[in-house]
Amino acid sequence: MMRTIFLFLVLLQATGCYAQKKVRLQQLSIEDGLSQNTINTIFQDSRGFMWFGTQNGLNRYDGVTFTTYKNLASDSNSISSSDVYAAYEDADKITWFGTRSGLSRFNRDANNFSNYDFYEGGQYAMRPAWCIAGSSNNEYLWIGASGGLFRFSRVTKKFNHYRINDSIQNANSVRALCQDKKGRLWVGTSIGELMQFDETQGTFTLLNISTRSRGKEYNAITCILQDNEGDIWIGKEDGVLVRFEDAHGIFQEYTALKNKYPVRAMLDDKEGNLWIGTDKGGTFLLNKRTGLFTPLGERQENGTDVVLSFYHDVKGDMWLGTYHGGAYLFDKTDTAFTHLQPYHEIRNSDESNSVLAIYEDRNGLWMGTDGGGLIRKEKGTTHYYKKAGSNSIAGNTILCLAERAGELYIGTYANGLSVFTPSTGRFTTYDQSNGLSDNSVWSMYVDGDAIWIGTNKGGLNLFDVKSKKFRHFTNTLKDERTISSNTIRSIFRDSRNKLWIGTVSGLNAFNQEDSTFTSFYHHEGENSISNNNVLCVYEDAEKSLWMGTHGGGINRYDYRTGMFTDYQEEDGLAGNIVYGILEDVQGNLWLSTNKGISRLDVRKKEFTNFDMRAGLTSAEFNTGASFKNKEGRMFFGNIQGATSFLPHHIRQNTFVPPVVITDVFLFNKPVPIGPQSPLQRAIGETAEITLDHTQSVFSLRFAALNFTHSDKNSYAYQLEPFDKEWIYAGHINSATYTNLDPGTYTFKVKASNNDGVWNESATTLTIVIKPPFWKTWWFNALVIVFIALVLYGAYRFKVSSIRKQKEILASLVDQRTAEIEEKNKLLLETQMKHAELIHQKLNDELEARSKELTNYALLIIQKNRLLDELKTKLKEVIRHPGSSNLRDFRNLVQMINYNFSPEKEWKEFSANFNRVHGGFSETLKAKFPDLTSNDLRLCALYRISIPSRDIAEAMGISSTSVKMARYRLRKKLGLSPEEDISKFLNTLG
Numbered sequence: 001m002m003r004t005i006f007l008f009l010v011l012l013q014a015t016g017c018y019a020q021k022k023v024r025l026q027q028l029s030i031e032d033g034l035s036q037n038t039i040n041t042i043f044q045d046s047r048g049f050m051w052f053g054t055q056n057g058l059n060r061y062d063g064v065t066f067t068t069y070k071n072l073a074s075d076s077n078s079i080s081s082s083d084v085y086a087a088y089e090d091a092d093k094i095t096w097f098g099t100r101s102g103l104s105r106f107n108r109d110a111n112n113f114s115n116y117d118f119y120e121g122g123q124y125a126m127r128p129a130w131c132i133a134g135s136s137n138n139e140y141l142w143i144g145a146s147g148g149l150f151r152f153s154r155v156t157k158k159f160n161h162y163r164i165n166d167s168i169q170n171a172n173s174v175r176a177l178c179q180d181k182k183g184r185l186w187v188g189t190s191i192g193e194l195m196q197f198d199e200t201q202g203t204f205t206l207l208n209i210s211t212r213s214r215g216k217e218y219n220a221i222t223c224i225l226q227d228n229e230g231d232i233w234i235g236k237e238d239g240v241l242v243r244f245e246d247a248h249g250i251f252q253e254y255t256a257l258k259n260k261y262p263v264r265a266m267l268d269d270k271e272g273n274l275w276i277g278t279d280k281g282g283t284f285l286l287n288k289r290t291g292l293f294t295p296l297g298e299r300q301e302n303g304t305d306v307v308l309s310f311y312h313d314v315k316g317d318m319w320l321g322t323y324h325g326g327a328y329l330f331d332k333t334d335t336a337f338t339h340l341q342p343y344h345e346i347r348n349s350d351e352s353n354s355v356l357a358i359y360e361d362r363n364g365l366w367m368g369t370d371g372g373g374l375i376r377k378e379k380g381t382t383h384y385y386k387k388a389g390s391n392s393i394a395g396n397t398i399l400c401l402a403e404r405a406g407e408l409y410i411g412t413y414a415n416g417l418s419v420f421t422p423s424t425g426r427f428t429t430y431d432q433s434n435g436l437s438d439n440s441v442w443s444m445y446v447d448g449d450a451i452w453i454g455t456n457k458g459g460l461n462l463f464d465v466k467s468k469k470f471r472h473f474t475n476t477l478k479d480e481r482t483i484s485s486n487t488i489r490s491i492f493r494d495s496r497n498k499l500w501i502g503t504v505s506g507l508n509a510f511n512q513e514d515s516t517f518t519s520f521y522h523h524e525g526e527n528s529i530s531n532n533n534v535l536c537v538y539e540d541a542e543k544s545l546w547m548g549t550h551g552g553g554i555n556r557y558d559y560r561t562g563m564f565t566d567y568q569e570e571d572g573l574a575g576n577i578v579y580g581i582l583e584d585v586q587g588n589l590w591l592s593t594n595k596g597i598s599r600l601d602v603r604k605k606e607f608t609n610f611d612m613r614a615g616l617t618s619a620e621f622n623t624g625a626s627f628k629n630k631e632g633r634m635f636f637g638n639i640q641g642a643t644s645f646l647p648h649h650i651r652q653n654t655f656v657p658p659v660v661i662t663d664v665f666l667f668n669k670p671v672p673i674g675p676q677s678p679l680q681r682a683i684g685e686t687a688e689i690t691l692d693h694t695q696s697v698f699s700l701r702f703a704a705l706n707f708t709h710s711d712k713n714s715y716a717y718q719l720e721p722f723d724k725e726w727i728y729a730g731h732i733n734s735a736t737y738t739n740l741d742p743g744t745y746t747f748k749v750k751a752s753n754n755d756g757v758w759n760e761s762a763t764t765l766t767i768v769i770k771p772p773f774w775k776t777w778w779f780n781a782l783v784i785v786f787i788a789l790v791l792y793g794a795y796r797f798k799v800s801s802i803r804k805q806k807e808i809l810a811s812l813v814d815q816r817t818a819e820i821e822e823k824n825k826l827l828l829e830t831q832m833k834h835a836e837l838i839h840q841k842l843n844d845e846l847e848a849r850s851k852e853l854t855n856y857a858l859l860i861i862q863k864n865r866l867l868d869e870l871k872t873k874l875k876e877v878i879r880h881p882g883s884s885n886l887r888d889f890r891n892l893v894q895m896i897n898y899n900f901s902p903e904k905e906w907k908e909f910s911a912n913f914n915r916v917h918g919g920f921s922e923t924l925k926a927k928f929p930d931l932t933s934n935d936l937r938l939c940a941l942y943r944i945s946i947p948s949r950d951i952a953e954a955m956g957i958s959s960t961s962v963k964m965a966r967y968r969l970r971k972k973l974g975l976s977p978e979e980d981i982s983k984f985l986n987t988l989g
Contacts (some may be wrong), residue, residue: 019770027711028052029326033066035059037323042311043087045095045701047684048658048705050313051392053084054326058097062662062703063710064733071111073099077112079982080104081128088132088141090154096141098129103143111673111682118150118159125161126150133177133185135199142185144174149187149197154349162197164189164204164261170218178224178232186232188221194242209234209242229266235263241276241286244471256293257281269318284790304328317708331708335614336649341641342367342375342382350386350396353636356622357411359401360629363422365967366408368398370622375411378384382748385427394418394429400624402444402451404465409451411441417453419462430463435470437461438486443489443624445499452499454488460501473515481516489623492537494545496559502534505546520564522552527563529555538581540589540602548578554591554600567600574598575624580626582634584647592636596848597643599650608652608755613709616643653755657706657713659763660684661749665699666691688766695768695962699736704751712754719767720746742771799829825968868926905950923988930972938965943985 029037035057043051052059054554058069058079058782065086072078079099086098095106102117102124118126122498125147133142135151143150151160165171168191176188185197187204195204219238226232232244238258244250261281268274274286276293282305309321320328343351350372357368364378365442373386373396385393395415416431416439431439445452453461459474461481476482480816484506493499499510507520522532538546545557552575553568568576582590589600596611596619611619618640625637636643650774654683664671664683673679678689691698704713716728717735722745729735735747748762753765914921920943921936930941934955941951952962966981 014537016633025320025328025330027326027328028061030098030327033059034326035066035068035070037322037324037326038087039309039323039327040083041087042309042312042319042321042327043089043095044311047087047095047660048314049660050089050311050319050707051095052321053087053097055083057082058084061704061707062151062660063707063713064680064703065662065701068593071099077107077110077114078823079113080115080117083128085130086132088134090141091133091138096132098132098143098145100128102126103129103132103141109681109685116152116157116159118147118161120147120161123147126484128905130173130175131177133179135179136183141177142177142189144177148172149177151199157244157644160202162202162204164193164195170357176221176224176234178226180226180232181230182589186224188234190226192221192236194221194224207251222263223233223266225266225268225274227274228270229288232272233266233268235266235276235283237262238912239263240277241266241274252290254286256294257284265307265321266317267312269312270316275310275318277310277320279306279932281305283307289877300555313707315653315706315708329707331653332651336645336651336775337610338644339617339641340365340367340377340635341645342372353641354622354639356625357398357401358625358635358642359403359408359639360627360635361403361408365635366401367637368401368410369396371397374398385420387985391426393427394431398512399440399442400444402446404446404451408650409444409446411444411453412439417441420939430468430470434456434961435468437472437474442489443491445493447493447499450489454491454501455486457486459483460488460491473510473517480519481514483517484519484521490496490534490536492539493538495543500537500545500730501506502537502547502841504533504550505532506532507537527561527565529564530566531556535577535579536581536626538583541587542602544602546581548581548591550577552576552587554578554581559841561914567605567607570604571608572598574607574609574611574741579621580636582628582636582743584634585632586647588647590634590636590647592626592638593618593619594621596635597621599647610650613754613778617641618643652757653708653753654757655706655708655753656757657704657751658894659701659702659704659749659751659759661747661763661765663704663708664689665701666695667697668699683765686765687767690768690770693742697736697738697739698767699734700747700749702749702751702763703733703839704753706751706753709754713967714752714756714758715749716751716761717747718748720748726750735776740769742769744768817869910937910940917943920988927988928972931969934965935969935972938969939985942982945982 004338007083016400028034034052036054038055039052040055041053043053045051046867050061052061053263056070057087060067060069064417066448069079070082071080073785079097080103081099081101082607083100083102084097087095089095095108097104097106102115103126105114105116107114113812117124126143126145127147129143129145131144135142139154141154143152147161147605148164151162152158163172164174169183169192170190173190174187175190176540178186180186187195187197189195194207194209196207197204202733219236219240224232224237230246232246234242234244236242238259238807239261241254241257243252243264257276257278261278263276264279265277266274273287274290275383276286285294285296286292287294304322304325306323306325307320310321310742311340313319317332320330339351340355343353346353352369352372354366354370355368359366366374367375367377369375373384374393376383376385376442388394393410393412394417395412397414398410405509406422408416408422410420412418416429416436419430420426421428430436436455436458438455440456441453442456443454449466453463455461459472462471462473463469464471469821473483475484475486483501483503485503487504489501489504490502491571497818499512501508501510501517509518509520511518520529522528522530529547529549529552531549533550534547535550536548540546545559547554547555547557553566553571553573555564555566557564567573573591573593574597575593578591579593579594580592584590587602589602591598591600596609596614596616599608599610600606601608610616616638618638621636621638625642627635631646633644633646650815661683666747671677671679673682678691678695679686702715702717704710704715711731713733714728714730715733716726718726719735719737722737722740727735735749742917745767747765750759750762752758794901807945825850910921917940921940924936924939925931937955940949948959949964952959955962970977970981973981975986976982
């Protein structure tokens with residue numbers, strides 16, 4: 001997490017003579033996650049991540065966490081060295097780093113590196129790689145290294161090596177490069193030579209600038225920069241800056257830092273200042289128009305005075321990289337608050353920086369302290385007024401201040417009221433000995449020739465300035481018209497001429513006609529004041545009355561309805577103890593609380609809060625210590641001094657931060673990148689991940705790339721369709737989901753910066769959770785195939801059974817035939833007299849057996865044909881499993897029902913009958929066309945001599961119905977009652 005420190009700066013003056021402005025820097029160090037505190041280079045890539053090259057690793061920062069890349073001897077895809085000096089992003093958004101061991105390319109998809117080096121003459125000539133610049137056509141990279149200048153082709157991955165001078169030691173060491181807008185390549189070396197390189201000729205042209213200090217030592221060129229106007233700036237080891245004015249083709253030296261502070265880094269800002277990082281001198285700002293150098297901070301001895309690198313990010317903030325001090329962020333929106341201290345350093349017990357009262361008059365700014373006396377600051381001079389005898393101030397703890405007719409009224413804690421006359425420098429004191437009801441004076445209000453005084457235990461006092469007499473208003477328990485409490489905290493008269501008194505036990509309105517009080521208390525469940533302890537009362541420009549309470553936030557009183565509306569922490573207020581209220585020209589209310597300062601946009605009912613991370617030296621303020629001067633500057637007293645600011649100088653951070661998903665976790669363990677992993681590419685380059693059902697407990701971490709007080713960035717996320725609405729997570733930058741059902745989800749995340757400016761364009765990630773195998777389509781298909789195979793097996797078993805029955809039947813037929821033949825032989829041996837009869841009987845039996853055999857054969861043929869159709873249908877189901885299986889099985893059942901129905905059996909009987917008695921039905925139908933199908937069936941049954949009872953059962957009718965049918969048949973056939981119908985039918989066909 002980014003920590004905040006104060007560097008005391010003399011960049012600008014603030015609040016006239018009262019204090020100098022302090023520029024505030026936010027620090028990142030090892031304690032926040034940096035791998036090392038020496039920052040050689042700083043860079044922001046096109047995604048918005050910040051990169052810090054250190055002496056012990058490369059660090060990528062997302063505003064929340066650091067990802068560190070170091071060289072690992074066992075991993076060829078790690079960065080070439082942990083000592084990183086330069087960073088550059090090319091036109092294809094590929095990031096390159098210069099290290100102690102050559103050039104490294106960051107592979108964003110794989111989250112690893114490809115490394116390139118140059119080996120020549122038995123040595124690695126490109127080690128270290130100090131600096132990187134791009135080429136005009138974006139085809140090449142220029143690398144300045146210890147062994148000379150190198151051109152690297154991004155296409156062929158090959159190097160061209162250009163040496164400068166082999167006759168002088170270190171003459172080939174290129175420490176600075178700059179490709180200017182005209183395509184010229186500027187080269188600075190370790191021996192202080194500045195050159196331009198001609199790429200077409202491969203030659204260097206030496207430019208005439210001084211290269212030696214005092215004629216002896218070489219002074220390396222440490223940095224080269226082209227500013228916004230097109231001029232070239234050269235920083236040198238001896239502290240000299242050289243400016244090449246391109247319009248005139250001349251060099252100009254700036255020697256203010258010469259032989260004092262070696263120049264280590266330079267950067268141009270949008271305001272036209274040149275930022276200069278030095279060794280032991282910290283940072284200077286050079287006004288290029290006036291040539292004036294301004295130190296950015298007092299010289300420090302802790303490493304922060306050595307600035308090695310700068311970077312101007314997309315938001316417009318400046319980053320500083322230091323030697324041993326980490327990285328610092330300079331955000332101009334953090335510089336609006338000025339801190340005032342009564343004492344520069346607390347040395348004695350009678351000194352205090354806690355400001356309990358503050359007021360400004362023509363004599364200067366007055367601050368009442370908690371035990372440190374009264375302080376006046378005027379034109380750079382500080383005056384201290386402390387208790388020291390009868391003509392001095394009454395006490396050293398000052399609770400309130402007020403002015404009337406050029407005199408300053410001072411309320412003290414336990415020592416009464418003092419009146420200071422500036423013309424004489426004398427103090428007059430009023431206490432309980434001369435009329436004051438209590439010696440602790442907490443609040444005052446000047447009301448013409450009178451002053452209302454609120455005490456700690458003595459109630460309300462009205463002091464007549466002319467008569468020097470006091471009138472007391474105190475609480476009487478039995479009289480509700482008296483003031484609600486004798487402990488007063490605030491007094492205010494509104495535009496309606498109503499005097500309001502805030503006490504520790506209720507709000508009071510004074511009725512001047514009868515000197516009574518109307519009291520307002522908190523009542524649960526009603527639109528009453530939110531808390532009885534009222535610390536301050538204020539009326540805004542719209543004539544609305546506001547009260548700050550001790551624990552109930554701020555209240556607005558509606559004169560028309562007599563009701564209160566409160567705003568508390570849950571509504572966005574910084575803290576529920578509100579000590580002071582002031583209004584700016586835009587109508588916003590500024591509230592000092594126990595947790596910082598809140599700005600309330602009354603129209604929108606929105607709060608903006610400021611705490612120590614926003615530039616305050618203390619978030620705990622004091623009761624009644626608030627004041628606004630004629631210029632609109634506001635003052636709030638706190639336990640460390642006083643905070644002063646012009647409201648219109650408090651600028652909101654309007655930067656809309658990019659939002660990135662930075663990590664994926666399964667069961668709280670990071671997911672690696674690899675072929676067997678859900679992550680095939682880095683999560684920032686991944687649009688979709690797939691998890692199986694056992695990986696349904698996962699977490700996502702994300703970040704808003706706003707680095708100004710990044711711990712105050714806010715987040716909202718939603719997993720569609722699981723989350724029906726956005727989940728606003730506050731400052732929590734992760735989301736966890738457990739036991740999700742299989743399916744496809746879309747994770748969306750959006751974020752705001754520290755001032756609540758949201759990026760409504762959500763970053764998305766598709767998450768697919770695969771179902772278990774028993775819920776997949778292929779498993780269901782296998783189940784269907786299995787069922788079909790079982791049915792097919794049953795079918796095969798049935799076919800085998802029928803085949804066996806067929807074989808048994810054939811054997812039975814053969815046996816019966818043999819028996820018949822044997823009987824025939826026996827009949828031939830019988831007596832001739834019985835031959836005809838026996839022969840007739842045998843023929844009848846043979847005919848019956850033949851009919852039985854025919855019927856069996858016909859039945860078997862029909863069944864075999866049906867089974868073949870079933871086999872064909874089942875094979876079709878096996879070949880095409882699917883959702884229609886049930887329908888196909890139903891069709892098979894219907895086919896079976898149909899084939900084994902009585903109607904089907906009659907058809908088979910007719911077919912078999914006609915085979916044995918061929919032509920009978922046709923002859924009968926031809927002779928007697930009026931015969932119905934049932935008549936024909938009945939005739940067939942009579943022809944084969946079926947008894948009437950069997951006929952009734954076969955046709956599904958009663959015996960009586962058979963008789964009636966036979967009677968009707970006789971009439972259609974024209975037979976008399978005496979004629980035998982069977983014999984008649986056997987004569988036909």
